[in-house]
Amino acid sequence: MSTETVAYENVGIPDGKLALWLFLASEIMLFGTLFTSYIILRTAAPAWPVGWEVLNVPLATLNTFILIASSVTIVTAHSRVQKRDQKGFSAFMALTVLLSFGFLIVKAVEYGVKFSHGIFPSTNIFYSIYFVMTGLHGLHVIVGIAWNLGLMWWAKNGGWDDKLFEGRVEYAGLYWHFVDVVWIFLFPALYLL
């Protein structure tokens, strides 16, 4: 491969960002399918439990705030990178990860209470949907935590001065906002409607 810099024909969006948006498009198809399945199963059902009567709305509201707060902190972390403030970045990224763990803990408490009452995914179709959709979302939260921890590790090990670093933080932020948005849809669909 030649080392000369060549302007390849491009669309003006960095490779990584393009790939991330494509990935998010496929994620939208994935969650879109699950939401569609939810609508179809619900409209076909003769009776459907009311979300707020069987699920813990206060805890879920708390979780909603936690996730939104974590979205704010990851944006701040990104702007700290732009301002070349490594300490600020580390602090806000750590806060993001902490909030994400908080979300998972609250979720685990919710699950635990359900299990202790003998309620499992197999109980009925409502809980099937509840557990599978929130579970899949939780899996995305875990991936986000790993991603953000990876960025923190990389910042300390040479990544901070890498010219790709800012972009990677931005991509992590985009992904994290997506995870956030999915929850914004899940919360009313499962708990409030």
Next chain:
Amino acid sequence: MSEHGHELSFTEKYIFSVDHKVIGLQYMITSFIFLLIGFTMILIMRWQLAFPGTVIPIFGKLLPATFAPGGILGPTGYNQMGAMHGTIMVFLGIVPLAVGAFGNYVMPIQIGAPDMAFPRMNMLSYWVYLPGGILMLSSFLMPGGAAQSGWTSYPPLSVINPGQTVWLLSMVFLITSSLLGSMNFIVTVLNLRAPGMTLWRMPLFCWSQFVTAFILLLAFPPLEAAAILQLSDRVLHTSFFMPDGLVVAGQAAQYAGGGAVLLYQHLFWFLAHPEVYVLILPPFGIISEIIATNTRKPLFGYKEMVYAMMSIAAMSFLVWAHHMFLSGMSPALSNFFLITTMIISVPSVALLTCLILSLKGASIRFTTPMLFALSFLPMFGIGGLTGLPLGLTVTDIYLHDTYYVIGHFHYVVVTGSLMGLFGGVYHWFPKMFGRKMDDCLGKIHFWGSVIAMNGILMPMLVIGLQGQSRRLFDPTAQLHNLIGQPMHVLSTISAIALMLFQIPFIYNFFNSMFRGELVDSNPWKATTLDWDCPSPPPHGNFAKVPRVYRGPYEYSHPDHNEDWLPQSREHAEAAR
């Protein structure tokens, strides 16, 4: 990445390589092996269909007793092979060959890129695909055997039958692999074209890969969702696809109920219909290249073909339920899908027509790849036309789930896609190894295959019109099916012949790799950038980044002294 400096170790060079060409060849070899395995399965099944209850020659002794007691295929074994044949051929054979192998190898060099946009992701996509494939095959060894609910895996049967869990897990691997691949392809096409290679100067093969990548990207996630839901039905005993009051073997099923069986069919076909276009668009791209090269004239309607591909891709998301006309779906919906199905046939015919018109007035070179491309046109035509009665609700009521469907689908995928892909192998083999494949063996392979394929598939259309169901284990069990039995025999004998005619191909492939006729970098005198780099291309492909000055098919240019004007040539040289 290490382009310079140290020698790559064997592992880096041939196994965990990040070079798109090595990955392409890995995909090619692997998918050919899977195609061979899938084909062997269908031979065993076809033996049972033609000569039910007799001992299978050769394979009968090798199969385990649970599968084929006394060398005679049992119904469970038949079902397992049926499900696995479809799955392997579609997800592990044709798609990886069309997209993973040709897309990976040819697309970057055709747009003048040094590699894919994300080489390591490219490697990862192969190394997710391979374990997925091995996992799929290993399901035969699991207690209860492999999946046995068809490649469609309709619940509730698939939720109850053994073997399905491994199938679903393997599908998650394969979906991940194709997701990684499609992201990579789209970014490469958008951001890594050589200077001057505008989108409207891309060869049709690149367009076909680009469009296909969008289909893969957006159509696979719904199947992933369906697989997740079915997996949770099996493992967590949820009841997404398990309806109320389900009775299995005389006992109430242990499920809460409330699920929708039809929901799965919708989710599955939402992927699986676009998937058909994933199977056919890359071969369309391949034969466009072959036809342009061997007719020595520009393709008829390059832009029309690109637009046709795009509209096929868009429309392919709106036709899925034509597979479900008889599922008890609302007739209003059936009408909608009938109309969209008729609409999507328009761009498909446009593609075919452009290619046929490209032949008009040409002095055709009947090279081996060209023979495959030429046979593609009428054979895909048969495949497409036999599809129309299935897309019309009235005729579909009679034909649904008969051998006619099998015949139609295989005309599209075997005589269509597979022949196009074979043509691609002969066409790009000189690029891959710097040597040509043997012409005589190639022609034996071609004529043998095309005749044998028709011998397999034409009888299926006939049996189907007689009304024989596609899923019978023993067609002689019903009196009214006996009339079709000679057709089954003809089909089976042709299938064996088809297997025999692959021997020249396999021999030719490996023999020519080392002993084929040495050729220069552009043996076909073609115009696209892939013929500008050395054969085989080195790591990084081009010594100097090529510059593109014109569209892809400038053959017989009046101002040029040769009958091909490469994309990278700045000026036409005056004819003498």
